[in-house]
Structure formats: C-alpha cells, structure tokens
Amino acid sequence: MRKQILSVALAAVTLVPALTxxxxxxxxxxxxxxxxxxxxxxxxxxxxxxxNGAYAHWQPLSSSFSFIIELQSNKLISFEGEESxxxxxxxxxxxxxxxxxxxxxxxxxxxGISQDNEAITTVTNSLQEGKVTQAGYNAAxxxxxxxxxxxxxxxxxxxxxxxxxxxxxxxxxERASINEVFNQIVSxxxxxxxLLKDYDGDPRVPSKQAAEGMLARTYLVWGxxxxxxxxxxxxxxxxxxxxxxxxxxxxxxxxxxxDKVINSGLLALDPDYSKLWGREYESNKRGTNExxxxxxxxxxxxxxxxxxxxxxxxxxxxxNGEHGRGYSQNHxxxxxxxxxxxxxxxxxxDKRLLKTYFTSIVDPEDGLTYTYYSPVYTPIxxxxxxxxxxxxxxxxxxxxxxxxxxxxxxxxxxxxxxxLVQLGRNSEAAAPFNQLRTRAGIATVAxxxxxxxxxxxxxxxxxxxxxxxxxxxxxxxxxSVQQVSHYKHFADDWASKQTFTSDQNAFFTKIHNHLVAKYxxxxxxxxxxxxxxxxxxxxxxxxxNPGY
Numbered sequence: 001m002r003k004q005i006l007s008v009a010l011a012a013v014t015l016v017p018a019l020t021x022x023x024x025x026x027x028x029x030x031x032x033x034x035x036x037x038x039x040x041x042x043x044x045x046x047x048x049x050x051x052n053g054a055y056a057h058w059q060p061l062s063s064s065f066s067f068i069i070e071l072q073s074n075k076l077i078s079f080e081g082e083e084s085x086x087x088x089x090x091x092x093x094x095x096x097x098x099x100x101x102x103x104x105x106x107x108x109x110x111x112g113i114s115q116d117n118e119a120i121t122t123v124t125n126s127l128q129e130g131k132v133t134q135a136g137y138n139a140a141x142x143x144x145x146x147x148x149x150x151x152x153x154x155x156x157x158x159x160x161x162x163x164x165x166x167x168x169x170x171x172x173x174e175r176a177s178i179n180e181v182f183n184q185i186v187s188x189x190x191x192x193x194x195l196l197k198d199y200d201g202d203p204r205v206p207s208k209q210a211a212e213g214m215l216a217r218t219y220l221v222w223g224x225x226x227x228x229x230x231x232x233x234x235x236x237x238x239x240x241x242x243x244x245x246x247x248x249x250x251x252x253x254x255x256x257x258x259d260k261v262i263n264s265g266l267l268a269l270d271p272d273y274s275k276l277w278g279r280e281y282e283s284n285k286r287g288t289n290e291x292x293x294x295x296x297x298x299x300x301x302x303x304x305x306x307x308x309x310x311x312x313x314x315x316x317x318x319x320n321g322e323h324g325r326g327y328s329q330n331h332x333x334x335x336x337x338x339x340x341x342x343x344x345x346x347x348x349x350d351k352r353l354l355k356t357y358f359t360s361i362v363d364p365e366d367g368l369t370y371t372y373y374s375p376v377y378t379p380i381x382x383x384x385x386x387x388x389x390x391x392x393x394x395x396x397x398x399x400x401x402x403x404x405x406x407x408x409x410x411x412x413x414x415x416x417x418x419x420l421v422q423l424g425r426n427s428e429a430a431a432p433f434n435q436l437r438t439r440a441g442i443a444t445v446a447x448x449x450x451x452x453x454x455x456x457x458x459x460x461x462x463x464x465x466x467x468x469x470x471x472x473x474x475x476x477x478x479x480s481v482q483q484v485s486h487y488k489h490f491a492d493d494w495a496s497k498q499t500f501t502s503d504q505n506a507f508f509t510k511i512h513n514h515l516v517a518k519y520x521x522x523x524x525x526x527x528x529x530x531x532x533x534x535x536x537x538x539x540x541x542x543x544x545n546p547g548y
Contacts, residue, residue, distance in 0.1 A: 041126040044136025051144045057112035062404040067101040073467035077514040079329035103532040109151040115169040116148040118358040127298035142195030146206040149188035156181045173541040199266045203291040210293040212226030216257035223250030224473040235524030244475040251419040258416035267409040272354045278388025282403040313384025318363045319379045327503040336487035340379045358382045375498040418453045481522040484515040
C-alpha cells in the first residue's frame with residue numbers, strides 16, 4: 001500500500017478545505033496565517049467548512065485502521081511487499097514505535113483533535129460576535145465534538161491512556177487516566193447529541209442518532225473495563241489473558257443509548273446484507289437507512305489508498321496464477337481456508353458468508369472463473385470486492401470511491417444484545433439479536449449466550465475493523481489469536497498434504513510463517529499499541545506502553 005509521508009507536526013496544525021489533502025509544509029506564523037473568527041468564519045457556511053477540514057485526517061485512515069485492527073487477529077495476514085514492510089510487521093505482532101500504520105493513525109487522530117479544538121473555539125467566538133447563527137453553531141460545533149469524541153475513542157481503545165487536550169487546555173504529552181478519557185468522550189458525544197439534527201438519510205453527516213449510537217458503543221467498551229497501564233504491564237511479557245470483568249452501570253447506559261437509536265424509528269436493517277457495500281450502495285443510496293455514519297471517499301484524488309473495503313483486500317484482481325494471468329499477492333489476505341470452512345460448517349445457510357468470503361469469482365473482462373481456495377490461493381475478503389457496477393471488480397481498485405462504514409444500525413442492535421447478555425438479561429437480548437439472524441437466514445434463539453454474541457460479531461462484522469478491539473474488550477486476545485494453531489497451513493507438514501506450483505508454495509509458505517509468528521509473538525503487551533513517533537520521526541514525548 002502506498003505510504004503517504006506527511007510533513008505535519010503535532011505542534012502545528014494547518015486547516016485545510018473539506019475533504020482535501022492534509023499535506024502541509026506551512027510554517028509562516030504571520031497574522032495572515034492565523035486562524036481567527038475574523039479571517040475564517042464569517043457565516044454559517046464557513047463555520048461548517050472549517051470543521052469539515054478535520055475530515056482530511058480521517059480519510060487517509062480508512063485503509064490504515066485495518067492494518068492494525070484486522071491484521072492483529074487470527075483473521076488476516078499482510079502480503080504488503082517485503083516482510084519488513086509495516087503490514088507484515090503488524091501481521092506478525094512485531095510492531096514498534098517506528099511502524100508506519102501506528103505512526104499514521106495515532107498522529108492523524110491527534111491532529112484531527114487539534115483541528116476540532118481550534119474550530120470549536122473559533123466558531124464559539126463567531127457566535128458571540130454575531131457572525132454565525134445558533135443553528136450554524138449547532139451544526140459546526142456538534143460535528144466537531146462528534147469527530148473529537150470518535151478520535152479519542154479510537155485512541156483510548158488502541159493505546160490506552162493518552163494525552164487529553166481540548167479547547168479549554170490540557171497536555172499533549174502527559175497521559176490522562178482511562179476514566180478521564182472516557183469521561184471526555186461521553187461529554188463530547190452527549191453535547192453532539194444535543195446539538196445535531198436527527199438522521200435524515202445521509203450518513204456522511206453526523207446526526208443525533210449517530211451520536212447516540214456512538215454513546216452506546218462507548219459505554220459498552222467502557223463497561224468492559226479497559227485495562228490500565230499497570231494491568232497491561234503485569235502481563236506484558238506473558239502469553240496470558242487477563243480476567244474479564246464489567247461495570248454494570250455502564251452496560252445499562254449502553255442499552256439506554258442503543259434504545260434511543262432503535263426507538264427513533266429512523267434506522268433499519270437493509271433487507272439484503274450483500275448490498276451494504278459498493279459504490280452503488282454506499283451512504284444509503286438504497287434508502288434503507290442502515291448506514292448510520294460513514295467517511296466519504298469520492299475518488300480520493302489526494303489519497304490513493306482509499307477505503308479498505310475496495311483496496312487492500314483486492315489489490316491485484318484476478319492474478320492468482322490461473323488462465324495465464326500471472327500470480328500476485330494482495331496487500332491483505334484471509335489468514336487461511338479455515339475461516340471460511342469453519343463458518344460454513346457451523347452455519348451453511350448464512351447469507352453473510354457469501355459476501356464475507358469469496359472462493360471463486362468470474363472476471364467480467366474474460367468471463368473466466370478464478371479460484372480462491374488452496375492449493376491455488378486463500379479465500380478473498382468479499383467485502384473488499386465492489387460488485388455493484390459494471391466491471392467494478394477491476395476498476396474499483398483505482399477509483400477508490402466507496403465510503404468507509406464507521407457505524408451501521410446492525411452494530412447498535414448487537415451492542416444492545418451484548419450489553420443485556422453481560423447484565424444477565426439474556427432473554428431480553430433475543431429481540432435485537434434475532435433481527436440479525438433473521439436477515440442472515442439462520443435460526444433464531446430464545447436467549448443468546450455470550451459465546452453466541454461473540455460469534456455473531458464475527459458473522460456480521462468480519463473485516464469491518466472490529467476484530468482486535470473486540471478481543472481487547474473480551475480479554476481474549478492471546479487465546480483468540482492462538483486459534484491459528486488449528487489452521488490448515490499452520491502445521492510444519494502442511495506442504496506434504498497437497499501439490500503446489502512454485503508460486504503457490506511461496507504463497508502458502510508465507511501464510512505458514514505468519515500463522516506461526518502470530519502464535520509465538522502475541523503477548524499481553526499487545527493489549528496496547530506502541531506509542532509511535534511523530535509523522536517526521538520525532539519523539540512525541542509521551543511515555544511508552546509496557547513491553548515496547
């Protein structure tokens with residue numbers, strides 16, 4: 001995946017137009033370059049445009065999140081160039097302070113927070129000066145607080161205690177406690193809930209219901225008691241999972257906010273699961289109102305990486321060695337056939353399986369069928385293949401025009417179901433839980449168990465950037481990753497069980513090596529990501545996480 005080297009430091013944030021490049025070398029500190037209400041915000045439209053500039057820090061992360069959240073699980077492996085590249089490094093649990101995806105995600109989230117802070121101050125001043133209306137203030141500041149809360153939620157989930165700074169002050173180097181960060185997230189999402197308008201069918205625009213959905217997610221994560229620095233330090237060098245504990249009062253809040261979204265009547269499941277992905281279906285173009293919040297991608301002139309769903313998992317279409325088309329490896333690959341096989345054995349009629357894993361695909365250019373199953377290849381992440389328009393299998397890899405789904409209504413239903421199960425109210429969880437099962441065409445249950453809830457997250461959200469974060473919540477990171485020991489190509493004698501061409505042998509040798517590395521390398525320290533350097537390699541002055 002192309003790396004976008006950005007010469008931006010945490011200390012100097014340059015505001016940019018909505019959804020444009022976040023590259024900037026500007027260092028001029030003259031008055032003309034200062035961001036003030038006098039020269040930036042003159043009316044409601046410019047207030048909103050100022051806040052929209054923060055999206056420039058979200059767009060480049062759409063693919064990058066997968067290179068941490070999915071690769072550090074039992075589900076995905078990276079073939080992104082040489083084994084020293086950051087994708088394979090994450091796949092093998094060898095990330096460090098100078099691993100690019102950690103650098104990129106961490107810094108852009110903090111840069112976005114800095115931009116949100118300045119926008120909140122500027123728009124607030126403009127309201128007091130009579131330059132924006134109350135409605136303009138609500139739209140702009142509501143969106144800024146929504147984005148800031150989402151950034152802090154990603155940061156605290158992946159890095160634990162992080163620096164906490166807002167328009168009212170704080171530190172960019174001193175780490176705040178877990179509870180302090182979550183209190184700020186709740187405060188911002190709650191403010192956004194009160195400021196933003198109801199969901200109107202456009203998920204690119206944060207809404208009241210999107211804020212409520214995020215509050216449900218926040219309270220579920222917080223309710224599962226994220227590990228503190230000292231708790232991670234105690235197991236950093238061990239292949240050991242900590243005890244799973246909960247805080248029931250927070251889980252009750254997760255149910256409360258999920259119910260707000262559900263009871264609004266504005267969201268619904270799309271009746272056809274397969275139509276949630278693709279350029280022709282994105283951002284609620286079908287009018288089914290399942291996409292609750294998305295990050296826009298309209299060709300990505302300034303960020304060729306695009307959305308993970310249409311890039312990394314389908315980098316080299318139809319180059320699996322068949323029909324004389326050559327042999328190339330996608331930037332990310334399904335970890336092994338077992339992920340498809342196990343699901344098919346458990347739920348052979350699950351409609352979601354057919355969208356999540358492809359084992360054969362017809363190329364519309366030549367009409368030939370290409371196989372994705374050993375000994376030829378591993379299955380393909382079907383959510384990465386946009387099949388919504390003519391020849392999309394070949395074209396979308398360069399068009400990069402599919403929005404990234406951050407939250408859909410299905411998550412709200414599953415959050416409610418899980419929180420209820422964790423509270424011991426399993427029979428109450430059946431209603432939201434069974435909505436997902438019914439759409440998938442599989443049997444409903446009277447009272448789902450926590451194990452069934454966990455598996456439903458896999459069925460519904462595989463490769464949608466939940467894998468690692470859920471393992472953190474459930475405190476089963478080590479044990480879940482070490483499931484790879486049961487995979488087909490983990491055993492040392494894997495090559496003796498099939499006949500391989502030289503290309504296939506090289507491919508599955510890499511699969512084998514990554515599976516073994518995952519099994520051996522995952523440790524307690526991996527409940528946190530390493531605190532990275534700045535975008536230019538500078539030390540950010542933040543205390544490193546245990547074990548790195």
